[in-house]
Amino acid sequence: MATIDLEQMLTKVKNTQWALADVDWEAPGAELVTGNPELYAKLKPFMADLMWIEHVGARAFAAMAKVAPTDTLREMYSYFHAEEQRHANAEMALMKRWGMLDGDDDLPEPNINLRLVIEWLDTYADEMPFYVLGTVIPMLEIALGRGLLRDGVHRGRQAPEQAGDDDGLHGGPAPHPRHPHLFPAAQ
């Protein structure tokens, strides 16, 4: 059976932290989205959903950070919790860049399915066994991956290497399969 060196992974997670300030949100290229009405119309609701899915992931990781069986895992999930919140903030920054927010800091409404998941997690996450939470996360990853493929927002991206390293879930220098949408350079 394959094993994972969790200490090594935690070190990598710590060493590959990033901040919103690392990204130039005013970099040229926004017009490739704002000037494409068909893409814009699809991307606007998709980005809102995506931002809320990050919050769902953050909530699940927060719960896992409390019940994980070792100190290493608890610390790692605490990092993942913060990381997912950062992804949500980055997606808000992208929506702002593309003029997709009604006001500069207005939070878009989650769709009804996401609202149900958010309420469910908010109510029950802290009582859930570790293995249930550990199953919910990959399910969300699959849903998110499918959404990315379906909406084609990954097309033409040139995500920087840091996109593959940001939470240690996927490891290696390859572009992150979940978050190619985070980087203005991709648009």
Ligand SMILES: [Fe+2]
């Ligand atoms: Fe994320």
